[in-house]
Amino acid sequence: MADLDEPIHVVAPDQAWGDQGRTLVHDISAALRGLPVDVAHIGSTAVPGLEAKPVIDVQVGCPAGRIEVAVARIERLGFEWLGRPGVPGRQYLRRRSGLPANVHMVGRRGDCGPTTSSSGTI
Incomplete structure (x- = not known):
């Protein structure tokens, strides 16, 4: 499993973030077709005109x-599963190749129980 700690760099707003977020939401929604999920672009890149780290966050x-x-x-889209680090009730995946992105998987009603990934069981 990769190290969770990584440098964070805040940059000036980028008008492309909105389109990138919509594309990522579309791709993740397509990968999850048939599952009862809700997918949304979240975080600072979802707010037009706001400085942010240049990483798209999706919940x-x-x-x-x-x-x-x-x-x-989601792992098949090139994301690395990092388990349940830091935030109770959240599974975390990230991708740093291509369009850098984070996926925050939360259970409905706050239940995000144990899971496995393609690389093993937590």
């Missing part, structure tokens, strides 16, 4: 019983 709301399947599908 996925998913019933706890379907999280394992959802994580595996």
Whole structure:
């Protein structure tokens, strides 16, 4: 598993972030087709005109019983599963190749129970 700590650099607003967020939401939604999920572009890159780290954040709301399947599908998009670090009730995935992005997987009603990834079980 990769180290979670990485440098954060805040940059001037980029008008492309909105389109990049919409594209990523579309791609993740397509990968999760058939699952009862909600996918949204979140964080500072989702706010036009706001300085931000140049990493698109997406949140996925998913019933706890379907999280394992959802994580595996998101991994196929080039995301690395980093488990449940730091924030109770959240699974975290990130991608740093291509368009850098984070996926915050949360269970509906705050339940984001244990899961496995393609690389192992937590």
